[in-house]
Amino acid sequence: MSVLVFTENWDGKFKKSSFELVSYASQVAAMMNTTTTVLSLGKVEKSELDKLGGFGASRIINGVGDNLTVFDSQAFCRVISDIAVKEGATVVILSNNNSGKALAPRIAVRLKAGIGAGVSKLPISISPFVVYKRAFSGNAFAHLTIRTDIKIITLAQNSFELIEKNAEAIIEDMAIQLDGSMVKTQVKEVQKQSGKILLTDADIVVSGGRGMKSPDNWGPLVELADLLGAATACSRPVSDEGWRGHEEHTGQTGKIIAPNLYIAIGISGATQHLAGVSSSKYIVAINNDKSAPIFEAAQFGIVGDAVKILPKLVDAVKEIKS
Amino acid sequence: MKVLVCISQVPDTTTKVKFTDGFKKLDTTGIQWIINPWDELSLTRALELKDDPATGVKSVTVAHVGLSSAEPTIRKCLAIGADDGIRVNAEAADAFYTAAQLAEVVKNEQFDVILCGIESSDHNESAVGGMLAELLDCPSVSAVSGLTIAGGQATISREIDGGREIVTVPNPFVAIVQKGIAKEPRIAAMRGIMMARSKPIKVLEPVNVEVYTEVSGFELPKPGVACRFIDAEDPKQLISILQNEAKVI
Numbered sequence: 268m269s270v271l272v273f274t275e276n277w278d279g280k281f282k283k284s285s286f287e288l289v290s291y292a293s294q295v296a297a298m299m300n301t302t303t304t305v306l307s308l309g310k311v312e313k314s315e316l317d318k319l320g321g322f323g324a325s326r327i328i329n330g331v332g333d334n335l336t337v338f339d340s341q342a343f344c345r346v347i348s349d350i351a352v353k354e355g356a357t358v359v360i361l362s363n364n365n366s367g368k369a370l371a372p373r374i375a376v377r378l379k380a381g382i383g384a385g386v387s388k389l390p391i392s393i394s395p396f397v398v399y400k401r402a403f404s405g406n407a408f409a410h411l412t413i414r415t416d417i418k419i420i421t422l423a424q425n426s427f428e429l430i431e432k433n434a435e436a437i438i439e440d441m442a443i444q445l446d447g448s449m450v451k452t453q454v455k456e457v458q459k460q461s462g463k464i465l466l467t468d469a470d471i472v473v474s475g476g477r478g479m480k481s482p483d484n485w486g487p488l489v490e491l492a493d494l495l496g497a498a499t500a501c502s503r504p505v506s507d508e509g510w511r512g513h514e515e516h517t518g519q520t521g522k523i524i525a526p527n528l529y530i531a532i533g534i535s536g537a538t539q540h541l542a543g544v545s546s547s548k549y550i551v552a553i554n555n556d557k558s559a560p561i562f563e564a565a566q567f568g569i570v571g572d573a574v575k576i577l578p579k580l581v582d583a584v585k586e587i588k589s
Numbered sequence: 590m591k592v593l594v595c596i597s598q599v600p601d602t603t604t605k606v607k608f609t610d611g612f613k614k615l616d617t618t619g620i621q622w623i624i625n626p627w628d629e630l631s632l633t634r635a636l637e638l639k640d641d642p643a644t645g646v647k648s649v650t651v652a653h654v655g656l657s658s659a660e661p662t663i664r665k666c667l668a669i670g671a672d673d674g675i676r677v678n679a680e681a682a683d684a685f686y687t688a689a690q691l692a693e694v695v696k697n698e699q700f701d702v703i704l705c706g707i708e709s710s711d712h713n714e715s716a717v718g719g720m721l722a723e724l725l726d727c728p729s730v731s732a733v734s735g736l737t738i739a740g741g742q743a744t745i746s747r748e749i750d751g752g753r754e755i756v757t758v759p760n761p762f763v764a765i766v767q768k769g770i771a772k773e774p775r776i777a778a779m780r781g782i783m784m785a786r787s788k789p790i791k792v793l794e795p796v797n798v799e800v801y802t803e804v805s806g807f808e809l810p811k812p813g814v815a816c817r818f819i820d821a822e823d824p825k826q827l828i829s830i831l832q833n834e835a836k837v838i
Contacts, residue, residue, distance in 0.1 A: 277750065338749075339728070340719065340722070340728070340729045340730070340731060341722070341723075341727075341728050341729065344723065363715070364750070365731060365732045365747075365748060365749065365750065366731075368707070368715040368719070368731055368732070368765075369719060369729065369731030369732070369765070370719070371715075371716070371719070372684065372688075372714075372715070372716035372717070372718070372719030372720040372723070373719045373720070373722065373723040373729065375685065375716065375720060375801075376685070376688070376719075376720050376723035376724055377723060379801075380801070381683070381685070381801030381802040382684060382685075382714065382716050382801075382802065383802065384708075384713065384714045384715050384716060385713055385714075385715070397805060400713070401713050402711065402712060402713055402804075402807065403600070403604075403606045403710070403711055403713075404602070404710045404711075404713060405810075406604075406605075406606050406809075406810070407606050407608075407807050407808065407809055407810070408807065408808045408809075408810070409712075409804045409806070409807055409808075410804065410805045410806040410807070410808070411802055411803070411804055411805070412802065412803045412804075412805045413801065413802050414800075414801055414802065414803065415801050421715075451728040451758050451759055451762075452728065452730065452756050452757075452758050453756060453757045453758070454754050454755070454756050455744070455755045455756060455757060456754070456755040457749075457752065457753075457754050457755075458752050458753050458754075458755075459749075459751055459752035460751055460752055461751070463751060465750055465751055467750070468750075470837075471837065471838065495838055507772075507773070513734070513768050513769045514748070514769075516768060519602055519626070519710060520602075520626045520627065520710075520768050521768055527837045528831065528835070528837040528838065537603070538602065538603050538604075538605070539602050539603070542602075545810065548837070549831075549835050549837055551827065551831070552816070562816045563813070563816070564813060565816045566813070566814060566816060566817065566835075567816065567817050567818075567819060567827060567830060567831070567835075568816045568817070568818050568819065569818070569819050569820075569821050569824065569827060570818060570821060571821030576821060576824055579824040579825075580824045580827070580828065583824050583825040583827070583828040584828055584838075586825070586828075587828060587829075587832055587838075
C-alpha cells in the first residue's frame with residue numbers, strides 16, 4: 268500500500284504545480300498511514316529531483332530510457348501503470364493539467380480503478396474513499412466515493428498549498444524499457460510561444476472582456492500584466508471575435524484557472540465565465556455597469572469605463588514598483 | 590472513412606444548479622438539456638470534414654449513453670447533420686460505465702476516428718475519451734484544438750503548455766477535443782430538422798459493467814463577501830489595497 272504521484276517535467280524542470288502535487292500526495296499518504304513515492308519520467312537532474320523530497324516524498328523513482336521524449340498517452344499509460352502495479356500503489360495521483368487529463372483515465376482502465384478528477388481538497392474520508400471535486404463546471408462540488416481497490420486522483424492546479432518539510436527523499440534510478448513501436452504519436456511540428464507566463468501557472472491574471480471595446484485597446488492591459496508579472500486572459504466573446512487567441516479564453520469552455528489575483532477588466536461575469544475563475548483567491552472587477560454579476564464574485568471593484576481606468580492603474584502600479 | 594462523435598447531454602450552461610434529496614441529486618425541474626459544448630464543437634468539426642470530399646469522411650455517427658428522455662438531444666445532432674445515431678439504453682452511471690458501453694458500440698461498428706469532448710460540463714471528469722481509447726487499445730490524443738484529414742490520414746493539433754504540437758497517430762484513434770476545434774457550433778436549419786425525422790437512431794441494450802464511483806453528495810459554493818467599491822477617480826487606492834491588505838502584488 269502506498270501513494271504514487273506522477274510528476275511531469277518541462278525540459279527537465281519541475282514547476283510549482285509539481286511541488287503542490289507532491290505536497291498533496293504526502294498529505295493523502297499521511298491520512299492513509301503510508302508513504303509517498305514520486306515517479307518522474309525522462310531526463311531530470313538530481314538537484315531538481317532532490318527538491319521533491321522537500322515536499323514530503325520519501326522515494327523518487329527516476330525513470331529514464333529511450334522513447335520517452337514524445338508524449339504518447341498510450342505508451343506513458345503503460346509505463347506508469349506497470350510501475351504502479353509493481354509498487355503496489357493504492358492511490359495514484361496526477362495533475363489535472365493537459366497530460367494528467369490524458370493519462371489518468373487510461374491508467375484507471377488498466378488498473379481497474381475509479382477516478383476522481385479535478386479534486387481541490389484532501390479526501391473527505393479514506394474508508395470509504397471519498398474525494399471533493401469540481402462539478403457543474405465550478406457551480407457546485409461533488410463528494411465522489413471511489414469503490415475500487417486502487418484510486419486515481421487528479422489534482423486541480425493552484426488548489427493546494429505547498430507544504431515544505433525538512434526531509435530528503437531516496438532517489439532510485441530505473442531503466443524504462445519502452446519499445447519504440449509502442450509510441451504511436453509522431454510529432455510533426457512544435458509551435459511554442461516563449462517568454463510568456465502560462466495562464467494556468469500564473470499567480471496573477473489580467474483579463475479583458477468586451478468592455479475593452481476594441482482589440483486596439485489591449486496595450487495598457489498587456490502593460491499592466493507585464494508590470495505585475497501576470498498572464499493575460501480574456502472572456503469568450505473576445506476570443507470568439509478573434510481580438511485575442513482562444514488559448515487566452517478563460518471560462519467554462521476555455522481554461523479553468525485559480526490564481527491568487529484575477530483582475531477582470533470590462534467583463535460582465537456571465538455564469539460561464541465565473542465558472543472558470545471562481546476559485547481565484549481574490550477577484551478585482553472593473554466594469555461600467557454596477558449591477559454586472561462580476562461584482563457579486565469580486566472582493567474589490569471599480570465602477571467605470573475600463574478603457575479610461577486602465578492607464579491610471581498602470582501608472583499606480585509603476586509608482587509602487589519604482 | 591467513418592467518424593463517431595460521442596455525445597453527452599448536460600444542463601444548459603447558464604443553469605443555476607439546485608439539488609434535491611438532501612443534496613444527493615440534481616434538481617432537474619425546469620432544466621433545459623443541451624449537447625455538451627465540447628461534443629457540439631466535435632460534431633461541428635466532423636461535419637465540416639465530411640463536407641470536404643478530399644478528406645474521405647463518408648459518414649458521421651453520434652453515440653450517446655442514456656435513457657429515451659435523451660432522444661431529443663440525439664435528434665438535434667441529426668438535425669445539425671449527423672447521418673445516424675446510436676443510443677445505449679442505460680443511465681450513464683459513471684465515466685467507466687459510459688466508456689465501456691461506448692467501447693461496445695465501436696467494437697460492433699468499426700469507426701476510424703472517434704471524437705469525444707474533453708469533459709462534460711456537469712461531471713467534469715475528463716475521463717470517458719481516454720478510458721474509451723484504453724478499452725479499445727488504440728491511441729488517444731488529448732487537448733485537441735485542430736483536426737484535419739486528407740485522404741484518410743488525420744493531422745491533429747494538440748495544446749501543450751505554452752503552445753501546440755502538430756501530431757499524427759494511426760487510425761483508429763480517439764481525439765479528445767477542446768475549444769478551437771471549430772469556430773462556432775453548427776446550428777440546425779429547417780431542412781435539417783425535417784430530414785432528421787427520418788434518420789435512424791439505433792437503440793442498443795447495455796452490457797454488464799461494474800460501477801466504480803458514485804456521487805454521495807453535492808455542495809454549493811459558499812457565497813463570497815460583498816464587493817468593496819473603490820472610487821473610479823482613485824485607482825491608486827485599489828493598488829494600495831492589493832499590495833498592503835490582500836498582499837497579492
